[in-house]
Amino acid sequence: MNSTVEVKLLTTIEELEQVQQLEKSVWKDQVIPIHQTLTAVKNGGIVVGAYHQNQLVGFSYGFPGFINGKPYLCSHMLGIEKNFRGQGIGEFLKKAQKNAAIEKGYDLLTWTYDPLESVNAFLNLTKLKAICSTYVKNCYGDMKDGLNQGLPSDRFQVEWWISTPYIEEAHQDELSAIERVPYVQTANGLPQLAEVDPSSFFSRWALLVPVPKQFQQMKKDAPELALDWRLKTRELFEALFENGFAAVRIVKTGDEPVVYYLLKKRDLLPVERRPFK
Incomplete structure (x- = not known):
């Protein structure tokens, strides 16, 4: 990560105004x-900010949630200024959070992300070691921003069990x-998920499910x-998680x-039972 970036907790009105400006950007x-x-x-x-030369270039924002008699932190937003992406700041912010x-x-901690966005998936699951067994169809409705416009806003809701050795x-x-769920390639070389019956995989202890790189x-x-x-992976992930x-x-x-x-059978993992449905 950029060695000139510093992370700190944000608590004042002035600091939160800087977060607003970065949200707009x-x-x-x-x-x-x-x-x-x-x-x-x-x-x-908790609001955590990443600063480069006294300029806010990234932030994460979370608020308390409560389920089944226990509190958790809902890590609702993470944003990084365009010129500072791909430098490990997202991982740094999450670990500070x-x-x-x-x-x-x-x-x-829990948050959502688009399961077809492979970069976010790699950060959340591979680097941070969060897990997911909750699929939310069209989580935020019809979104108009450039990243989400045009498709249902389906999301993975991840769990990050921060006090476990896992x-x-x-x-x-x-x-x-x-076993790998198969895909084919179209005439122009793009991947397409094959037609599969999700129930044919239920007896496996583990499974590899493809998603597009780009x-x-x-x-x-x-x-x-x-x-x-979107529609094929929705059907597949929902069935596998259930x-x-x-x-x-x-x-x-x-x-x-x-x-x-x-994907692995959840009862093989040293984490608590599935809290979200």
Whole structure:
């Protein structure tokens, strides 16, 4: 990561105004009112900022949630200024948020992301070692920003069990022994998920599920194919999650136009029972 970037907790009105300006730069959409973020940080919420030469270039924002008698931190937003992406700042912000959450007594963080965005998936599952067994159809409705426009806003809701040894351990598996859900390539070389029956995989202990490497580019060049990926993976992930699987990491490939989600039976993982449905 850029060694000149510093991370700190944001708590003042002035700092949260800087977050608003960065929100506008990243999403060009409505921003969270300062009275809301300020109230959140005074009541168990956490806002972390990344600064380069006293300029805010990234932030994460989370607020308290509550389920099944236990609190958790809902890590709602993470934004990074365009010129600072791809430098490890997102991972740095998440880890700073984790440390602050542990100090406040949380043991679970949760957030959502588009399961077809492979870069976000790699950060969330492979680097941070969050897991996912909750699929939310059209989570935010019809979104108009440049990243999300044109498709249902389906999301993975991940769980990051920050107090378990699982997130600090190295995880290796003999991938050659794990079945892969097949895909084909179209005439112009783009990947397309094959027609499969999800129930044919329910008896497996692990499974590899492909998603496109370059989904944003596919949305521009082949929107009908992008929608095909959305609908087929929706059906597949929903069925697998309901039958005991959890997504645990992303497996990168060489020259294939896809990466793979590694799914395992959740009862094999040293984490708590599935909290979200």
